[in-house]
Amino acid sequence: LDEYLTDAGGPRGISQLEILKHIMDRLNDNADGAVTKRPCEVFAMIGGTGTGGLIAVFLAVLKMTADEALETFADVINKVFKDTSPNPTMQTEKLKKVVNEILAKHHVPLDTKLVPANGAPPTCRLYIPIVDKKNTGTPIILTNYGDPRGPPVKLTIAEAMLATCASPPMFSPVEVIKDFGTVEFISADLGFCNPVRETIEGAHSAFGDETTVICVLSVGCGNLGANVAPGNSQANALITFLKRIALDGERKAQEVSSQMEKLSLYHRFSVAYGIEISQDESWKDLEDISAHTLNYLIDEEVARTVNHCITTLKDGIGSTTLEQLSMFVSVFFVDGSSNESIKRELTEHVRALGGAHSQKSFEECMKFLSLPTQGGERLLVIDNVDNPNLNISAFLPKWKRGAVIITSRNSTHGQLSPMSH
Secondary structure: OOEEEEEEOHHHHHHHHHHHHHHHHHHHHHHOOHHHOHHHHOOOOOEOOHHHHHHHHHHHHHEEEEEEEHHHHHHHHHHOOOOHHHHHHHHHHHHHHHHHHHHOOOOOOOOOOOOOOOOOOOHHHHHHHHEEEEEEEEEEEEEEEOOOOOOOOOOOHHHHHHHHOOOOOOOOOOOEEEEOOEEEEEEEEOOOOOOOHHHHHHHHHHHHOEEEEEEEEOOOOOOOOOOOOOOOOOOOHHHHHHHHHHHHHHHHHHHHHHHHHOOEEEEOOOOOOOOOOOOOOOOHHHHHHHHHHHHHHOOOHHHHHHHHHHHHHHHOOOEEEHHHHHHHHEEEEEOOOHHHHHHHHHHHHHOOOHHHHOOOOHHHHHHHHHHHOOOEEEEEEEOOOOOOOOOHHHHHHOOOEEEEEEOOOHHHHOOOOOOHH
């Protein structure tokens, strides 16, 4: 099973599609003359939030190639986001018109439901978090298949495309009649900008515990740039500041990368510099975004990561199961060859969580890891603990809900907790 995940990002979604196109072109170049594959034929699940959710519909439901999705998305951005109106109703009407044009081009009737009434589940599953305007803390998941956890949200494909883009105050909510009232759906971009964890959980539910995960490909929209706190009390400046914090998918990416970096199945791509959006800027030239993205892709380290990603997609090296990925709220891999490496990497993992953790000392990090967690257990993997003089007990968190895996060629370490293995 391979997954493709896209962050929210507005016009900067062009960068995501340039990266996907680059990977698909490379993948198809290595296909030895076989028929060109579409993303929906490579990835078993495609997910995203905000405009990333719109891209996911293009790929998973409308079955576009990466080139087609790039061309279509550029058209959406030029027609809807380039010259924006302060009136959300007018913006929504522009978006509706473009959505209707896209569906007509692909011969999809406007009343077509996202989840078909009957039939086998699609080979490529869609996963888009949106939220109820009156309860934004809990995501509502749009899928193109019946979710065993509950009845599907009965939206049409057109409504799903509108809902994932309906980020206030630019767009109006999507109103849907449900039971005896009206539900207003809006984009989940402000709370779930980077949906990597949610999508892994969705795959766990859709495909089952023992399904083997080969590749998780997460693509961001670039760094937002420095987010300077407002120096005055103007409401607009404060709103912009807080919105940029909420739209920062890179913080979640750093957290996940820190926890999954030793798993060769996880790959993250996001342009580091050049496509930032400043405090007073809502538009970025698409050619400029493409140029910075192509420049990012020729970087030597990025090129190596792309090569590794393609090898993983082709050969399935380094796979694991969905149960292993989803049963822990966090996973930390640590080099256990010395006291120094364990201290350094444990500290780096906790600091990568950001916020109040970014300056913690090693001792403070150990105290944090010993605290109870919400929603599951932590897993700590200490690898290559071969030194017989290393006191590994000093590095074990004092948690009640958590697991530690120690790999070693030294059998004496097996006596640390003989009843636990």
